[in-house]
Amino acid sequence: xxxxxxxxxxxxxxxxxxxxxxxxxxxxxxxxxxxxxxxxxxxxxxxxxxxxxxxxxxxxxxxxxxxxxxxxxxxxxxxxxxxxxxxxxxxxxxxxxxxxxxxxxxxxxxxxxxxxxxxxxxxxxxxxxxxxxxxxxxxxxxxxxxxxxxxxxxxxxxxxxxxxxxxxxxxxxxxxxxxxxxxxxxxxxxxxxxxxxxxxxxxxxxxxxxxxxxxxxxxxxxxxxxxxxxxxxxxxxxxxxxxxxxxxxxxxxxxxxxxxxxxxxxxxxxxxxxxxxxxxxxxxxxxxxxxxxxxxxxxxxxxxxxxxxxxxxxxxxxxxxxxxxxxxxxxxxxxxxxxxxxxxxxxxxxxxxxxxxxxxxxxxxxxxxxxxxxxxxxxxxxxxxxxxxxxxxxxxxxxxxxxxxxxxxxxxxxxxxxxxxxxxxxxxxxxxxxxxxxxxxxxxxxxxxxxxxxxxxxxxxxxxxxxxxxxxxxxxxxxxxxxxxxxxxxxxxxxxxxxxxxxxx
Numbered sequence: 001x002x003x004x005x006x007x008x009x010x011x012x013x014x015x016x017x018x019x020x021x022x023x024x025x026x027x028x029x030x031x032x033x034x035x036x037x038x039x040x041x042x043x044x045x046x047x048x049x050x051x052x053x054x055x056x057x058x059x060x061x062x063x064x065x066x067x068x069x070x071x072x073x074x075x076x077x078x079x080x081x082x083x084x085x086x087x088x089x090x091x092x093x094x095x096x097x098x099x100x101x102x103x104x105x106x107x108x109x110x111x112x113x114x115x116x117x118x119x120x121x122x123x124x125x126x127x128x129x130x131x132x133x134x135x136x137x138x139x140x141x142x143x144x145x146x147x148x149x150x151x152x153x154x155x156x157x158x159x160x161x162x163x164x165x166x167x168x169x170x171x172x173x174x175x176x177x178x179x180x181x182x183x184x185x186x187x188x189x190x191x192x193x194x195x196x197x198x199x200x201x202x203x204x205x206x207x208x209x210x211x212x213x214x215x216x217x218x219x220x221x222x223x224x225x226x227x228x229x230x231x232x233x234x235x236x237x238x239x240x241x242x243x244x245x246x247x248x249x250x251x252x253x254x255x256x257x258x259x260x261x262x263x264x265x266x267x268x269x270x271x272x273x274x275x276x277x278x279x280x281x282x283x284x285x286x287x288x289x290x291x292x293x294x295x296x297x298x299x300x301x302x303x304x305x306x307x308x309x310x311x312x313x314x315x316x317x318x319x320x321x322x323x324x325x326x327x328x329x330x331x332x333x334x335x336x337x338x339x340x341x342x343x344x345x346x347x348x349x350x351x352x353x354x355x356x357x358x359x360x361x362x363x364x365x366x367x368x369x370x371x372x373x374x375x376x377x378x379x380x381x382x383x384x385x386x387x388x389x390x391x392x393x394x395x396x397x398x399x400x401x402x403x404x405x406x407x408x409x410x411x412x413x414x415x416x417x418x419x420x421x422x423x424x425x426x427x428x429x430x431x432x433x434x435x436x437x438x439x440x441x442x443x444x445x446x447x448x449x450x451x452x453x454x455x456x457x458x459x460x461x462x463x464x465x466x467x468x469x470x471x472x473x474x475x476x477x478x479x480x481x482x483x484x485x486x487x488x489x490x491x492x493x494x495x496x497x498x499x500x501x502x503x504x505x
Contacts, residue, residue, distance in 0.1 A: 001185050002157050003166050003224065004072040007033050010230040014203065019227070020062050021206070021251060022235045027062055029230070032069070038148040039070025041155035046122060048101055050075030050158050053168065055099035055120075056214065057081040057090060057108055060237050063126035063144060064213045065223060067103040072166070075158030079168040079180070080214035084492050087113045094120055097168055097180055097370060103144070162186035168370055169216050169312050180370030181216075181312045191315035191364035192224040194335050198320045199255070199283060199306070201229035206253040210236035210244055215493045216316045217286050221308070222257055239494075241265070245274040252278040259286045259494035260293060263305060264433050267296055268455060283308065285316075287495050288401045288419055291329035292426035298328075307331050309399065313385055314338075315364035319399055330398040338362030342393050347381060355392040355402050359384040390417065407498060409438030409446050414476040416448055418498075421469075421477055425450060428468060430458035435488050436479070437498040447480040451488060451501055460484055 010017065011033035020027040048054060054071040056078055058064045071078045079097045081090060087110075094102065094117045101122045104112060112123055126144040160166070166185040170178035199221075201207070207226050211218040226233045234253050236244055239262060247253060256279050263284060282297070285308040297305050309319035309331035319340060321332025334340045341349045342356040350356045365385045368376035379386055390402040402417045409416040418436035425434045433453040438446040454460040462482035469478040489500040 001162060001189065002072055002075075002160055003185060003188055004036065004069045004157055006228050006230075007036065007069050008157065010227070014230055017203065017230065018232045020065060020233050020235055021247075022062050025062075032062075032065060035066045035148065036069035036073055037155055037157075038151045039067055039144075040073035040157070041153070042147050042151035043070060043074040043076060043101065044155065045152055046101070048074055048076050050160065051077065051165070052101075053077045053079050053097045053099040055079040055081055055094055055097065055102040057083065057085070057102055057104040057112065058126065058214070059083040059105065059108075060210065060213055060218075060235055061105070061126065062235065063103070065233075065235075067124075067126070067144075068213075068219075068223075073155070073157045075160055077165045077168055080170070080219065082170075082214055082492055083108065083212065085111065087111045091116050092177065093170055093180075096178075160185050163367065165367065167219070169214075169219070171312060179372055179375055182367045182370050183315050183364075184367050187315045187364050187366060188220060188224065190337065191317050192220055192228045194337070194364075195221045195225045195308075195317050196228045198308075198317075198323060198335060199225070199281065201225055201231050201255075203230040205229070205231040205255050206234050206251060207231060207255045208236070208244065208248065208253050208257060209233045210239040211257060211259070211286075211494075212492050215286070216312045217257075217493065220315060221285070221317060241269065245271070245276065248279060249275040254278055255281045255283075257283050257285075260284055260289045261287075261433065261488075261490060261494045261496070263289070263297055264293055267293065267300065268432055282306065285309070286493050288331070290423055290426045292423065294328055309401070310360070310364070311385070311387055313366045313379065313387075314360050314362065315366070317364060318360050318362060321398075327398055330400050332399065333397045334362070334399075338364070340393065340397075340399055341384070342391065343384070343386070347384075347386075352393055352395050355390055357405065358387040358389045358391045358399065358401075360387055361385065407437070409436075409448055411438075411441075411446055411448060411476045412444045416477050418448075421448065421450070421473065421479070424469070424473055425452065425465070428460075428465070430454050430460040432456075432458075433488055435496045435498055435501060437501050439502060441480075448477065449481045449483070449501075450479040451483045451485050453485055453487060 010029040015030035018026050019029045019032040054076045079099050091113050103124050105127050165182050166188045167183045168180045209222045213219050283306045304326045307321040310316035318338045319331045320335050339361045341359045343359045344356050388405050393399050403419040421436045432455040435451045441447040465482045489497040
């Protein structure tokens, strides 16, 4: 088996169907498959063997897909690197993964410290002619176009075993250095098929893809999911509202994928200038969607925002809301082949309705963390992946996320879950976006702090927020401090970076 098999299938059966739309250009399935095959041939010619790691330090450009599927065809293991990383971070991932070759852009090549990465043999630049192999930081390496031209012809895809690694995607590293999540061929293939089925991907669909392809949501659910179904990916470098909304109207895009902050921003906009009637489906994942935002979207557009839940460590899709009955505030029920349970601190399953740690079992669960047996053993215990998320499950199997274990705030011995306080704060009409977090307190241990972005033109004072909270939630949950801010710090995937807020005090 090989992740690239579906690409080859559609190149044979629907050769002229668009696989990628990007900035006015169109790449058919035949073109994508042919370019990926040339990359595979070139990889093999320069000594990349099955199982070797190939790093992709790339933004959302078509060459990401070309390099990704080329690496798969060669039997190599793509290693995704966040495109906003700097030299030290790139060095860590290259060294940790043992990547022998790296694809990047001319702009990002300056962040590849080749002299500090002795195992890295080649750097291939996807958007320039290059100037050879190079040995120093900033040296641009070989150019992809020339590299492909010189590739031997007639390369046959390397078939891999189900348990062979198919991708390394690194965890966010919010509690330490990032860990390489090892996803197998079977992990990715099964999860992508389930995603495409739940979301109802069809060949004529055109999926909006501005979420980064180096992240598991963009890479597996959107890119691999689209290729599984023979659909089209409308690729964007990032979310620029005018650009994305204009493309939806122009190219009649049908499926929209985002994270909660994107939907929050869209709800604050006047969208009447764009024809968005072609969109038939919206989905949110990668962070918990506040129930109030989901309800506002439904009230405004008459469509629910479907939600998925999972982790990079389960490829990522384990839960979906929902093929049969959507329930606001829930991330849905376990998808086919998966089982979810709620465990206490002794790894014993709790009765329905009680909150504890969400544990996951199913075909998408990772093989483990790359070269980290102790971390693997800690995460995979007794056949279950321990998520680090706190939640509860009702009698119908619907899962409700409470918060991350690490984000829990301890106020004089009382547990405060930031997401719960955030849900209440979103009910305030003047609140556009909010993040609740804990900071150290010499008397209470920790205190609750809320950072709030108000809606445009809305008047909002910290005291108003505190007074409202005192009337609506228990006193120990009331923020001791409210900061009214212009924006919240976010990762490349749109997650609010609470550790940055905590560091800022």
